Amino acid sequence: MTPAALMISDLTAGYGARKVVRNLSLGPIEPGRITALVGPNGAGKSTLLRALAGLLPATGSLRLGDRELLALPLRDRSTIVTFMPQTLPQRVGLTVLEGVISALRASPLAAQTESGRAIERRAIATLERVGIVDLALSTLDHLSGGERQLASLAQAIAREPALLLLDEPTSALDLRHQVVVMGLVHQLAEEGRIVVVVLHDLNLAVRWAGQVVVLDQGRAVAVGSAAEAITPEVLGRVYGVDARIEPIGNGRSQIVVEGLVAGTPHA
Amino acid sequence: MVRRRMVVLAALAAGIAVTSCIDIVTGPSDLTIADVIRAIFQPGADNTPLSVIVWQVRMPYAVMALLVGAALSLAGAEMQTTLNNPLASPFTLGMSSAAIFGAALAIVLNISLPGVPANWIVSANAFVFAFGSVLLLQSVVRSREGGSETLVLFGIALFFTFNALVSVVQFLASEQALQQLVFWTMGSLSRANWDRVGMLAVVVAVVTPFSLAASWQLTALRLGEDRARSFGVNVARVQFLSLMRISLLTATAVSFVGTIAFVGLVGPHIARMLIGEDHRFFLPASAFTGALVLSLASIASKAIIPGVLIPIGLVTALIGVPFFVALLLGRGART
Numbered sequence: 001m002t003p004a005a006l007m008i009s010d011l012t013a014g015y016g017a018r019k020v021v022r023n024l025s026l027g028p029i030e031p032g033r034i035t036a037l038v039g040p041n042g043a044g045k046s047t048l049l050r051a052l053a054g055l056l057p058a059t060g061s062l063r064l065g066d067r068e069l070l071a072l073p074l075r076d077r078s079t080i081v082t083f084m085p086q087t088l089p090q091r092v093g094l095t096v097l098e099g100v101i102s103a104l105r106a107s108p109l110a111a112q113t114e115s116g117r118a119i120e121r122r123a124i125a126t127l128e129r130v131g132i133v134d135l136a137l138s139t140l141d142h143l144s145g146g147e148r149q150l151a152s153l154a155q156a157i158a159r160e161p162a163l164l165l166l167d168e169p170t171s172a173l174d175l176r177h178q179v180v181v182m183g184l185v186h187q188l189a190e191e192g193r194i195v196v197v198v199l200h201d202l203n204l205a206v207r208w209a210g211q212v213v214v215l216d217q218g219r220a221v222a223v224g225s226a227a228e229a230i231t232p233e234v235l236g237r238v239y240g241v242d243a244r245i246e247p248i249g250n251g252r253s254q255i256v257v258e259g260l261v262a263g264t265p266h267a
Numbered sequence: 268m269v270r271r272r273m274v275v276l277a278a279l280a281a282g283i284a285v286t287s288c289i290d291i292v293t294g295p296s297d298l299t300i301a302d303v304i305r306a307i308f309q310p311g312a313d314n315t316p317l318s319v320i321v322w323q324v325r326m327p328y329a330v331m332a333l334l335v336g337a338a339l340s341l342a343g344a345e346m347q348t349t350l351n352n353p354l355a356s357p358f359t360l361g362m363s364s365a366a367i368f369g370a371a372l373a374i375v376l377n378i379s380l381p382g383v384p385a386n387w388i389v390s391a392n393a394f395v396f397a398f399g400s401v402l403l404l405q406s407v408v409r410s411r412e413g414g415s416e417t418l419v420l421f422g423i424a425l426f427f428t429f430n431a432l433v434s435v436v437q438f439l440a441s442e443q444a445l446q447q448l449v450f451w452t453m454g455s456l457s458r459a460n461w462d463r464v465g466m467l468a469v470v471v472a473v474v475t476p477f478s479l480a481a482s483w484q485l486t487a488l489r490l491g492e493d494r495a496r497s498f499g500v501n502v503a504r505v506q507f508l509s510l511m512r513i514s515l516l517t518a519t520a521v522s523f524v525g526t527i528a529f530v531g532l533v534g535p536h537i538a539r540m541l542i543g544e545d546h547r548f549f550l551p552a553s554a555f556t557g558a559l560v561l562s563l564a565s566i567a568s569k570a571i572i573p574g575v576l577i578p579i580g581l582v583t584a585l586i587g588v589p590f591f592v593a594l595l596l597g598r599g600a601r602t
Contacts, residue, residue, distance in 0.1 A: 053497050078499030085493045091353070092489050093544035095268070099490060102545075106487030107499035137268065139543070155490065159498070 004065025005030045006052075006163060006194050013051035013058035020047040021218045023060070031162075031194045033210025034186060038199055038230075040239055044218040045198045046167055052196065053083035053165050064163060064194075078107050082161035086168045088140060088152050096143070096151045097136040100126055103155040126158040130184060146177030153181065157188060164188060166197045170204060182208045202230060202255050214238060227253070236261045272548040275541050279555035283333065286562040290329040293566050295574045296320055323460070331459035332565040332579070333558040334467045335520045335527060340534025340557020341471075342516040344550055345478060347535055348485045349509040351492065352419050356531035357517035360404065360422030362397045363528070364429035366521035369396025370451045371436040375444050390463075393451070393522035400425050401514030405507060451525040454580020456565060463523045470519045474512045475554070481505060482546035489544050529583040530557050530564075533590075 005028035014020040021044045029035050037045045051058040054069070054077045062069040069077055094102070100123040104114075114122075127133040132150045135143065140151060149169060156164060166185065170178045178201075186208055189195040199205045205212050205226060212229040214222040216238045222229040227245075235243040235255070242258045292303050298320065306321035343356040350360075357363055372378075373392035380388060407421045437448060450457070484505045487495040496502050517531075534557030535549075542552045561579070568582045 050493070053493075055493055055496055074496065074501060075499040078497060081497070083493060083497035085491055089351070089489070089491050093539050093549075094486065094489060095543070098486070098543070098545050102483055102486040102490065103494075103498055105483040106495060155494070156497075165497075 006196075007061070007063045008052075009061040009063070011048075011051060011058055011060035011062065013047055013056045015047075015056070019218070020044045021051060021058075024048065024218065024220060026213060026220055026223065029194055029196065029211070031192050032189060033195075034189045034208050035194070035196045035211040035213065036199045036205040036209035036226075037196060037213050037215060038202055038205050039215035043215040043238075045215055047218075048215065049165050049167055049196065049198050050083070052163070053081055054078075055083060075107065079159075080161060081163045081165065082156045082159050083165045084152055084156040084167060084169065086171055088148050090141070092140045094140055095137050096127065096132060096140060096154070097123055099140060099151055100154050100158045103158050107159075123158060126154050130154045130157070131180075145172045146174060146180070149173055149177065149181055150184075153184065161193065163194045164196070166195070168198050168200055171200060178204065202235075206230060206253060206255065230255065272542050272545075272552075276548065276552060276555065279541075279552065279559060283555060283559050283562060286559060286566065287329045287333060290332065290562050290566050291321065291325045293569045294320070294325055295569070295576070327459040327461055327464050328456045328565065329562070330464050331456050331467070331524065332561045334464065334471055335456075335524050336530050336534065336557035336559070336561030337554040338467060338471050338516040338520040338557075339527060339531035340538075340560070341475065341478060341550060341554040342513040342520075343531030343557075344535035344538065344553035345485070345509045346513050346531075348488055348544075348546070349506045350418055350422075351488070353536070354532070355419065355422070356528075357513065357521070358526065358528040358531055359426065360419070361425030361427075361429055362400050362514065362517045363521050363526045364426050364433065365400035366393040366397035366518060367451045367526060368429045368432050368436070369393040370522070370525075371433050371440075371448050372396075374447045375436050375440045389447075390522040394518045396429075397518035397521055398514050400429070401510055401518070405510050450578075452580075453578035454525040454527040454583075455576075455578040456524055456568075457576065457578075458523065467519050467523060470515055471554075474515055475550075477508070478512055478550050479547065481509065482550060485509070485546040485550075486544065525578075525580060527561070527580045527583055529588060530561055534560055 007027035008029070009025045011024045012019050012022050037048060039045050047056065050056045052062065054074055058070060060070070064080065069081065101119060104119045104123060124133060124136065127136050130150050130153055132147060132154065135147060135151070140148065143151060149172070153169065156166070169181050169185065173181060182204060185195060185197060197209070209226055212224065212226045213220050214229050214234055221238060222234045230245070232243055232245060235241055240261050242261050244256045244258065245253050246256050247253045292298065292300055298317070302317055303321055306317045309318070339357055346355040346357065346360070347353055370389045370393040373389040378388055378392065379385060403425065404418060404422060407418050433452070437445060440448060484495070484500045487498050487500050488502065488505065492502055535553045537556045538549055538552035542548045561583070564579050564582045564586065567586060568577045568579045571577055571582070
């Protein structure tokens with residue numbers, strides 16, 4: 001089965017009466033590459049991601065192939081979509097392996113089809129894939145920040161979602177773990193998944209994303225490849241910063257921020 | 268991993284067996300172990316004082332301690348998970364206070380129904396109020412937009428409201444009614460009898476399988492509410508059903524013995540340290556630690572001052588809380 005693309009049309013979502021994302025249309029968001037959601041604080045990145053995950057009430061349309069995600073009940077949607085929050089909660093008395101197993105068994109549909117042993121094998125295979133099988137029996141609480149994030153990622157991908165949604169997966173990570181995590185995410189996309197990632201660090205978006213969506217005040221103000229969407233003009237308009245895009249060899253580039261755009265307030 | 272946990276559970280069960288034997292042997296009338304064993308295995312000799320003491324006093328007290336401990340601790344464990352708050356317990360969210368208020372009203376207003384013994388009405392009213400407080404909490408669960416903080420704050424508000432109402436009733440109560448009220452506020456096993464033991468046993472036996480059936484959903488909830496929902500867990504429904512079980516366990520236990528504050532909080536914490544939070548093991552382990560703790564408290568309530576039965580709620584507070592603090596500090600030092 002060739003994975004279908006995601007089409008967002010006229011999506012409105014928010015918290016109660018406060019709609020953060022209004023009438024947003026976007027797409028196709030294709031499988032096989034990372035789609036990065038970037039934008040300033042409060043632009044609606046996380047709101048959009050949570051709406052895609054079905055965690056917020058939303059109106060409009062979210063079509064994945066011929067399926068309308070907004071019409072699916074949560075339990076069916078959870079077989080297609082997995083959301084990975086920014087962090088794992090603190091003080092959880094579960095091992096890394098138990099975390100993955102409960103991700104597999106919590107769904108009302110999951111446990112009926114597979115035996116406990118098969119699920120355990122699948123969980124271990126996922127940990128091998130993420131490279132933390134040696135931590136399988138460590139308690140989540142005893143892990144470093146980077147290891148926690150890998151454990152969290154393992155929980156999300158164990159379910160083999162067609163649509164993987166990651167909320168700032170690199171926010172608390174050192175440089176090495178940023179590369180490890182983004183490398184894995186990139187692989188997951190290349191295997192034919194739709195991967196949507198909220199990123200704060202624009203240089204990570206430039207480095208890893210095949211498609212970049214710049215959000216501002218709940219609207220998509222620039223969409224395209226990193227080079228197309230992240231331009232000095234867009235950065236000036238959206239972030240209010242004076243920035244250059246510097247080529248750094250190998251066809252890559254880097255964003256260099258000089259300061260604030262003249263005339264913008266410091267707030 | 269699984270085997271180690273089964274060993275821990277078996278060890279707890281063995282501990283419970285030992286402490287409940289000691290509990291039955293301990294008491295103001297100096298019975299020897301041989302006396303007790305003889306009385307247990309000769310139930311036919313009904314009217315001897317020995318048999319009456321063992322069968323009508325010691326055994327129902329001991330079994331009641333186990334059941335109340337298990338019920339409150341299981342309720343506390345589910346509550347800490349579903350509300351994502353390590354301080355949640357039937358006591359801290361106002362259910363116990365509501366039950367006491369219900370009991371206090373029944374005592375002071377001297378409510379009576381023809382053909383129903385007065386102390387049953389007090390228990391029934393305690394149950395009605397505890398259950399009502401849970402229904403209030405549940406209405407918050409259904410209507411809320413925010414996280415579980417709202418629910419916890421609401422529970423704390425209930426706690427203070429019902430405590431204040433109990434104080435009002437106490438202020439207005441007659442001398443004699445006050446005496447009875449003390450039983451509820453301190454928590455005591457002294458009203459245990461086989462009927463009540465049987466009722467609580469039925470409630471625990473009915474509720475526990477449902478708790479265990481939800482154990483994977485509850486475990487996933489520990490990984491975060493958003494994450495669990497994205498795994499397909501209907502969090503609102505899990506919370507609703509869990510609060511239903513919690514209210515049944517708590518209301519029944521409290522309506523028979525009054526407030527026993529500390530067990531529902533500490534039982535789950537001890538279980539968590541011993542066995543982790545895989546709820547297939549964590550929930551039964553919590554029930555076991557609760558039973559063990561209250562069984563030990565029951566022994567202490569008879570042994571601290573020989574010949575005097577101290578209300579068990581006071582014992583759990585006086586001995587239990589420092590023990591709990593020591594446990595927490597000990598854990599802090601290790602990590």
